[in-house]
Amino acid sequence: MDHLLPTTMSSSFLAAFLLLLLLCLCGGLNNNLVTAGGDDLSFVFSGFAGAAASLTLDGTAAVTPGGLLLLTNNGTSIDGHAFLPALVPFKDSPNGTIRSFSAAFVFAIISASADLSSDGMAFVIAPGTSFSNAAGSQYLGLQAGSNSTNGSHFFAVELDTIKNPEFHDVDYNHVGVDINALSSVQYHTAGYYDDGDGGAFKNLSLWDGEAMQVWVEYDGKSTQLNVTLAPMGVGKPSKPLISNTTDLSSVLLSADRAYVGFSAATGPMSSQHCVLAWSFAVDGPAPPIDYSKLPKLPNPDDGQRAALTKSLEIALPIAAFALLFAACVAVILLVRRQMMYSELREDWEVEFGPHRFSYKELFDATEGFKSTHLLGVGGFGKVYKGVLPRSKSEVAVKRVSHDSNQGLKEFISEVVSIGHLRHRNLVQLLGYCRRKGELLLVYDYMPNGSLDKYLYYGGEGEGKEGSNSKPPVPPLLGWAQRLQIVKDVAAGLFYLHEKWEQVVVHRDIKASNVLLDGAMVAHLGDFGLARLYDHGTDLQTTHVVGTRGYIAPELSRTGRASPLTDVFAFGTFLLEITCGRRPVSGGGGRKVMLVDRVLEYWHKGALEETVDPRLRGNYNADEARMVLTLGLMCSHPFPGERPTMRQVMQYLDGDAPMPELTPANVSLLSLMQSQVSFDQSILQYPWSVNSMASMTGISVGR
Template sequence: MLNFLQSRAMEHLPMSFLVAFLLLCLSLNLPGFCVAGGNDSFVFAGFAAGAENLTLDGTAAVTREGLLGLTNNEPGVKGHAFYRIPLQFKDSPNGTAQSFSLAFVFAILSASSDLSTDGMAFVIAPGKDFSNASPAQYLGLLDSHSTGPSGNPFFAVELDTIKNDEFQDIDDNHVGIDIDALSSVESSSAAFHDDKDGTLKNLSLISTDGELIQVWVDYDGEAKQINVTLAPMGVAKPSKPLLSNTTDLSAVITDHAYAGFSAATGPIKSRHCVLAWSFAMNGPAPPIDFKKMPKLPHSGHNHKTLMKVLEIALPAAAFVALLACIAVFVIVQRKLAYDELREDWEVEFGPHRFSYKELFMATEGFKSKHLLGAGGFGKVYKGVLPKSKLEVAVKRVSHDSSQGIKEFVSEVVSIGHLRHRNLVQLLGYCRRKGELLLVYDYMPSGSLDKYLYGEENKPLLEWPQRLQIIKDVASGLYYLHEKWEQVVIHRDIKASNVLLDGAMVAHLGDFGLARLYDHGTDLQTTHVVGTMGYIAPELSRTGKASPLTDVFAFGTFLLEVTCGRRPVSNSVQHGRAMLVDRVLEYWHRGALEETVDSRLQGNYNVDEARMVLTLGLMCSHPFPGERPTMRQVMQYLDGDAPLPELAPANMSLLSLMRNQLSFDQSVLQYPWSATSMGTMTPGISVGR
C-alpha cells in the first residue's frame, strides 16, 4: 500500500480522496463482518460489527460480545432478526428463484438438560413483519388463530425441540424443511453423516455443555433441490446432506425477499442463539472465521453470582477454608446427583438392581440423542452399560412411593425371571426419588408399528414376515398365560409394544401394566388400563383383567397386522371407526380377503390371511366365554387343530348388542372424546 501511495499516479490525486480511500480499506478489515460482491453475499463471524445491518424485533438482541440472541430465556416469547437489505432472488417477479447458499452456527440453551421449548428457524420471506405470529410451537412464524396459509409466505428450515402432533412432527429433536407451513415437506431427526466411517450420528439440538452446531442450506435453482446439512462444531461440512428435497421455491420466494431467523419459547425457559452467519447468491457461502465468533454465556448464573459475592465478602484469611467448603459441596452434590431410594426390604431384590450412576453413564445423562421413544408411561433411552458394554433400553417411569411401590417392585423383579425367546428380557430396575427406571434388552429393529404404518422409512413387511410375527407374539403370550409358574396378564398388547430384534424376531415387551396371579385364583379388580381399541368390553365395565382380556387385545392385534390399519381411525366423514367393525362387515359380505393390507398388492397366501382374520374376529368376540384361549390360538396358527366356522347368527351378536338389547353401545365402541378422557381412569391411553 505504501508503494502504491508513493507512485507517480497517486501524487496527482487530491489528499481528500487518499484519506477516504484509506478509511474504506480499514473498514473492510473490521472484525466479524464483511460484504463481498455487493448485497448478494455477506458474512457475520459474530454480530458486534455490522449489527446495524440487522433488523431486530421481539426479544431479539445483539450482546456486547456479538452474540445474536433471538430469545431471552423467558417463557412464551418470540424474536426475529433479518438482514436489513432485501436480497434479489429473481431477475423479475415472474422469474425463477436463483441458487443460494448459506451457513450459520447456533446453540439452544435451556435450564433443563434434555428439554427445551420450542425451536428456531432460518427464514426467507417477502416481508419482515411477523408481529401477528405466535410463540411456542408456532416458532414466531404463524398465527395460532389462523387456519390457512400465512399472509407473509415463507421458506424455512426449522430446528425444533418439541414434538407437536398438529404439525405431524416426527420427534422432539428434528430438522424440517417448511414451505409456508409448519408441517414440514421433509424432516429428519437431528444427525449428521460422518465422512470418516459413513455412519449417521445423532445430534442433540439442545446445548447442554456449550456445544455448537453448524447448519448449511443450499438451493440449486436449476435442479430445484434443497439440501440441509448439519455437523457439530469442529467437523467439516459432510459430503452427504441430512435432508434433500426437490421443491421449486419460485412459487414461494418473491423477486426481492428478506433472509433471517425466527425463534420462540413455550413454557420452558430457553435461549436461542446465533453466533455466525454467511450467505451468498449463485455461489458458495463465504467461509466463516470461527476464531472471531463470540463465546456462549455460562448457564450457571447463580453459581457465578455466588462466587463473586464470596470473593468480595470473605477475607483472604478464609480462602483455604472456603476451598475446603467448596470441595465438600462438590462431593455432596455429586453424591446427591446419583442418590437413590433403597429400603431394607429391597435387599432381597439386589441381583436385579442397577445403580443410578451406572444408568446415567450408560445413557450419557439421558441425552435426547439417545431417546428411542416416549409414551404415557415414560421415556425410553438407548444405553450401553459401562462395564459389560451391553446395549440396553432404559425406561424412566414416574411413581408415587406411597402407593404400593413395594408390591410393584416385587412384581417387576418377578417378571424379570421370565425367560422366553418372544419376550423382551427385563434385566433389572433402579429406584430414585420420584421415578422408577426399568432396564430391558435393546431391540435394534425397533417397534412393529413403525413397519406397519411406514414410519421412519421402514420397509414394507411381506406376508410371511407378518404371519411369523403373529406366531411369535402368540407364543410369548401363551407362555405368560399358561406355561410359567404364575399367570401373567400383560394388559397392554399392541403393535407399538411388539419389538423386533436384528433378525426381525418379534418380542412382546413393556410389562409396565402387567399383573401376576397364581394359577387357579380369582383375579382381583383393578383400574382400567390399556389402549383404546384393545380394551375388552367387560374390562371397561368391571375393571377386572383376565387372560381373556389379553386375548381380546390379541384379536385386535391380529386384525391390525393383517389389514395394516390402526384399531381406531378418525375421519371427518365417518368420525371414529373401529377396525373390527370393518372386518366384520366384509365377513358378512363374504369378502374377508378385501380387508388385507392393500400395500401387499395381492402377494399373500389367501387361506392363511382368511384364517388369521377369522381368528381375529373370534378373539374379539364381545363375550369372553366365546373367545379361544391362547393354547387354542397356538393350535390354530400351527395347523394342529382346524379353525371353527363362524356362525352368522353368532357373529351378528355384535350388531344386536349395538341395538342395546343387552349393553350400552358406548361400552362396545369406546367413543371417548379427547375432552371426556380426563374423567376416565388415567391408565387408558390412545393407540398409535
C-alpha cells in the first residue's frame, strides 16, 4: 500500500483503523489503497504481491511469489479461505440495518480436465473466520454438512461448477446467492448480457481457466442485490446476471461488523481456485482495479520446464563416462519402475467423472498393500486402509483382480454408477486406478467398518488374513442405533431409485455392504453389481446375481432386476438387523429361513419374541413391531404387494400410517398348480414352501 488516508474517525471504528494501520506497518498492501474513516472503509488489491501478511489465510490458501492468491492448489478434497483481518463496519449500530457495499474481483478456476471440474468457490461475508469444521467438496468449505452452518451465519456469492441435487442447483455451471446455507435463494447459469450485442445473453464456462470479473453490489435502503459477471476485456454489463431483493440482516443479527473474503474447495478432482484482484467499499463504489498489474495465471508446463532446465544445468558438466553410466542406471530403474507401477488407460474412462489415482500413490498410501492395512477379504478381492500422501486423507482401497468374481464388467459398473452419486448415506467413490491384472477403487474410509460384524461377532471372514488372534468384541448396537441405520439405508436406497437422474438398482443389499463412519452413520456401498437405466424405460433381462436369502423370487423367473427386487432385499435386511440373525442359517441339508421364523411368530401374535435377545428387552416395542412388519411387507413374494422406497420412507418417518397385515385364504400349492409362472427354478433359491405359502396368504391393507 502506497499510503493510508485516515479521515475523522468515530470511536466505534477506531479499532478497525488501527488494525489497518498495523497491516500497513507490518508488510503493507503493496500498491493497494486502503481508506478507513468515519463510517467508510475501502480497499483495492491490484494483485497480491507482498500482501500475504495483510490477509488471514487458512487451509491450502496462499499467496504466490507472483502475487496470485491461490485458495486451492492441485490437491483433491481440500479447502482454503482468505479474509481481510479487519472487521468491516456493515451497520451503524448492532441493531441497525445493513449499509450499502460494493465489491469487485477477478478470479479464475483452472481444472485438471477440460470437460470436468471439481467444486467451486465463493465470495463471503461472515461474522467470523473460523470454518475449521466445514467440509470441502460441494460444501465449499462453508458448511459441515447438508443444512448445517457450523453455528455461524454467512452471505456468499457462489461460483459453482457441480450440480448438487441436495442444494437444488440449476446446472453444473452457475452463480448463486446464498444466505446462511448453500441452497441458493437465487441462481443463474453463468454468463453475461452483452451490451455490444443488444443485451444478448452469452454463456461463460467458470472452469475454462480464463480470468473473469465479478461485481457484487448491495443497496442498504432498498435491500437490492446485484451480481454481475463478465469476461476480461469487457466492461461491466448494464444488466446484472442476478438481481433481487435480499435482506442481509439475518447474516449479522446483533453484530455490527463482519469479515469479507473468499472460500473454495475441491472434491475428487483437482482444481486451482485463483483470485487475481479484489476491491471493496462500504457506502460507495468499489475502487477501480489496475488491470495492468494483474498477476499471471499458473501454466501447468512452467514447473516441468523449470525442472528440466535445472536438470540440464547439473548434468551437462558431468564427464561423458559418468553421464553414460548414470543414463544406463536411470534407464534400468525407469523400466523397473514402469513395470512396477504400470497402468491401463482407455478412452471410456474420460467421461466417467471420478478422479484417477496413480498406482504409485495408492501403493505408497497402503505401504505396499501391507497385511497390517488389510480391512477385509471377500469374493470381490481385498480392501486396504490407506493414507493419501498429499492430502493425508484416510481412504479405503478395494483391490480386485481381473479373474475374480467381480471382474472388469463389475468394475466399470461401479465407476459409472457410484462415481456420479452424491448422498450422505452412500459410500463416496473418490477415484480409481487400472493396472494390468488388477483394478483398484478408492473410497472414503469408514472407521467403524461393516454392519455385519456388529450383528454376527465371531462369524466367518472376521479378522485379518494371516492372523490367528481374534478381533476385539464390537460394542452391542442399541435399538436406537439400529433404527437410525435402517433409516439411513432407506434414505440412500430411495435416492438411488427415485431422486437421482437415472434409476440405480443396487442388486446386492445386505449387512456386509452397509458401512459405518465415525459417527455410526450408515452408508450403502459396493455398487459392483448395480444396474442403471433411465426413468420410465423398460427393464432389461440380466443374469441372476446377489446373495442367498436376499434374491427376490421373480428375479429367477424374469431375469429382470428392478427397484422392487431391491425392496425385497431391504425387507430381508430389516428382519436381519432387528432379529440379529442371518437370513439363512443352519448346517447340512437343513436350512432355516429367517422369514419363516418371523412369519411363525407373526401368526402367533408374538412378533416381539423375534427381536435380538442381546438387547435384553431394551427397545421400543412399537418401533420394533413396525420394522418387523415392514420387513415382511418388503419380503412379500409378489412384487405388487411390496411398498416402494418412497412409501418405506413415509412409514419410517411417521408421515403415513403403517398398513395392517391380515391373513387371507390363499394356498401357495394351489397357486403354483394353477399358474405356469411358478416353475422349479424358484426352488433353486432359498425360499421355503412354508414361507411362500405363508406370505401369499398375507394381504396388505392399503
